[in-house]
Amino acid sequence: MDLLNTLVEKGLRRELPTREEALAVLATSDDDLLEVVAAAGKVRRQWFGRRVKLNYLVNLKSGLCPEDCSYCSQRLGSKAEILKYTWLKPDEASKAAAAGVAGGAKRVCLVASGRGPTDRDVDRVSKTIEAIKDQNEGVEVCACLGLLSGGQAERLRAAGADAYNHNLNTSEGTYGDITTTHTYADRVDTVHQAQAAGLSACSGLIAGMGESDKDLIDVVFSLRELDPDSVPVNFLIPFEGTPLAKEWNLTPQRCLRILAMTRFVCPDVEVRLAGGREVHLRSMQPLALNLVNSIFLGDYLTSEGQAGQADLDMIADAGFEVEGADTTTLPEHRVDAAAGTGCGSHSGGCEPCGDAPAGAPAQAEVSAARTDLVAVRRRGAGTDLAPNA
Numbered sequence: 001m002d003l004l005n006t007l008v009e010k011g012l013r014r015e016l017p018t019r020e021e022a023l024a025v026l027a028t029s030d031d032d033l034l035e036v037v038a039a040a041g042k043v044r045r046q047w048f049g050r051r052v053k054l055n056y057l058v059n060l061k062s063g064l065c066p067e068d069c070s071y072c073s074q075r076l077g078s079k080a081e082i083l084k085y086t087w088l089k090p091d092e093a094s095k096a097a098a099a100g101v102a103g104g105a106k107r108v109c110l111v112a113s114g115r116g117p118t119d120r121d122v123d124r125v126s127k128t129i130e131a132i133k134d135q136n137e138g139v140e141v142c143a144c145l146g147l148l149s150g151g152q153a154e155r156l157r158a159a160g161a162d163a164y165n166h167n168l169n170t171s172e173g174t175y176g177d178i179t180t181t182h183t184y185a186d187r188v189d190t191v192h193q194a195q196a197a198g199l200s201a202c203s204g205l206i207a208g209m210g211e212s213d214k215d216l217i218d219v220v221f222s223l224r225e226l227d228p229d230s231v232p233v234n235f236l237i238p239f240e241g242t243p244l245a246k247e248w249n250l251t252p253q254r255c256l257r258i259l260a261m262t263r264f265v266c267p268d269v270e271v272r273l274a275g276g277r278e279v280h281l282r283s284m285q286p287l288a289l290n291l292v293n294s295i296f297l298g299d300y301l302t303s304e305g306q307a308g309q310a311d312l313d314m315i316a317d318a319g320f321e322v323e324g325a326d327t328t329t330l331p332e333h334r335v336d337a338a339a340g341t342g343c344g345s346h347s348g349g350c351e352p353c354g355d356a357p358a359g360a361p362a363q364a365e366v367s368a369a370r371t372d373l374v375a376v377r378r379r380g381a382g383t384d385l386a387p388n389a
Contacts, residue, residue, distance in 0.1 A: 001032065004039035011043030011267035014333075016224060019217055025261040026213045030253050040260035041290035047268045047331045048293035051323040052315050055107045055142075055272065055294060056100025056389060059301045059381050060128065061087050065113040067146075067181045070243040071169070071206055071236055073302045073376075074113040076181070079241030082302040085382040087112070087124055090131040096381045097132045097139070103308045103389035104322050105297050106329075107140040108132060109165060115182065116147035116190075126159030133160045138325045142202055147182060148190045153197035164194035165202040167232065170211055171218035178209060191226055204232035204274065207258050208250040216258060220265045229330060230294065231266050233259055235276030237303055237374055248369045252284035259291040268331050270294045278306045279373045286318040294329075298388040304375040308389040 003024050010017055028036050063084030065074045073080035088096070097108040110125060110132075117125065122145075129141050142163035143156050153164060168187055169175070175184035187203075195201045203226060205219045223231055235255055238245050255277075263271055272294035277285055285306075289295075298308040306314075315322060328335060380387030 001035060001039075004035060007264045008039050008042050011040075011264055012046050014268055016221075017264050019221065022217050022220070022261050022265055023213055025264060026216065026254075026257050028257060033253055033256060036260050037256060037287055037290050040263040043263055043267045044271075044291055044293060048270075048329075050320045051293060051327065052289060052320045053107070053270065053272075053294040053323040053329055054100075054103070054105045054297045054311075055109055056097065056103070056105035056297050057109050057111060057300055058088075058093055058096045058100070059083075059111050059113075060093055060125070061085070061112040061114065062302060062382055063113060065115075067115055067179065069169075069179045069181075071178065071209055073237075073239040073242055075242065078239075080239040080302070080376070081241070082239075082376050083378065083382050087121075088128075088381060090124075090128040093128045093381070094131040094135050096387055098136060099380075099387045099389040100297060101136045101139055103297050104312060105139075105389070106323060106325055107142055107163070108136075109142045109144060109296075111144040111165075111301055112146070114146050116149065117145040117152060119152070121145065122152050122155050126155060129156070129159045129161055142200075144202075146190075147186055148193045153193045153199055157197050157199050161199060163200035163202050163230070164190075164197075165230075165232070166190045166194070167204045167206070167234070168219055168222060168226070169204075169206050170209060171215040172222065173218060174211060174215050188226065191228065200230070201226070201228035202230040202232065203228040204230075204234065204272070206234040206236055206275075207255070208236035208238075208247060208276070208280065209244055210247055210249060216261070220262050224265050228269065229334065230270040230272055231262060232272040232274035233262055233292070234274040235280040237276045237279055237300075238369075238371075239303075239374060240371070246369075250280045252281050255280050256284065256287060256291065259288055263291050268334060270329055272296070275300050275303070279370060282370075282373075286314055289315065289318050289320050293323075299377050299380055302377055304377050304379075305388065 140162040144165035172184045271292045273292040299305045379385035
């Protein structure tokens with residue numbers, strides 16, 4: 001297929017595809033799916049070999065968020081029966097992180113619900129970062145605390161944070177249909193603050209919220225321009241009790257096409273298969289490893305993930321290997337470009353946080369609602385039960 005040959009050549013040169021080419025990837029047929037995966041896999045292997053980076057989420061503070069993000073089980077007004085608790089103590093968070101590291105995770109992602117941290121919250125998280133680093137030599141720590149204000153990114157970096165996550169989630173044109181309590185521009189500004197402070201930026205998207213192909217192209221091209229080191233691709237987990245609970249717009253095949261398009265547009269960054277992979281990719285998860293070079297191990301913020309050992313078995317069975325702590329994740333040219341920032345990814349990339357957005361087209365590919373696969377997390381951080389890692 002001429003399209004795929006062109007995209008592979010561009011990906012190997014780190015050249016941006018045209019929007020028309022990216023749209024064409026999303027429009028390919030199921031009959032051509034394996035060819036699409038194979039082509040994007042060539043680009044993935046060029047920059048990352050067969051390595052898979054493991055990341056582990058620790059939810060520092062769960063639920064009771066004042067923001068109204070329609071996709072989030074922790075949102076204002078959510079009726080989802082998730083775990084709700086206030087800040088974990090540093091030793092509790094460090095214990096949870098250690099479980100992920102023991103399972104093979106190279107990066108620990110510290111997430112807290114809320115609009116953004118107060119200065120006191122930054123102090124609290126800084127102590128948690130220090131505790132994790134003291135007890136887990138060589139581990140990378142990414143913070144995901146919401147919108148940052150002046151100087152907070154610098155303080156997190158001084159405490160030892162390697163990266164900061166803040167997803168764009170959806171296109172600028174449809175952002176107001178998903179969230180009204182903050183803006184798309186607020187999110188872009190926070191990513192810029194993290195980059196200016198020398199933190200490795202992690203920013204991605206959520207697919208499956210009723211968006212059009214054009215919306216998906218818009219957000220992925222915006223991410224390419226923003227140039228984060230890590231791009232998590234989440235697939236909406238339709239929690240009962242949230243406005244998007246009835247949005248079941250994804251098939252495994254569409255998920256693979258979205259991941260392939262993201263790899264073609266962002267060829268040399270850490271593309272992470274994030275929240276919702278078990279719900280929407282299901283038995284097709286191993287194929288996705290040909291497109292992404294990073295996944296989350298075990299559970300997510302408020303939902304259960306695949307068993308940690310099943311993740312490790314899947315990686316091995318598919319012919320891939322877990323990336324070691326002594327391996328630099330990003331390609332050499334990105335390391336050189338960021339020399340002096342001191343971020344973990346350069347010296348060595350979160351589950352996110354009515355009606356469908358206006359103008360979203362009817363989906364031809366609709367999965368049967370698999371509500372049986374949406375399981376609320378009841379173990380790990382904030383509970384007395386052992387974590388899944």
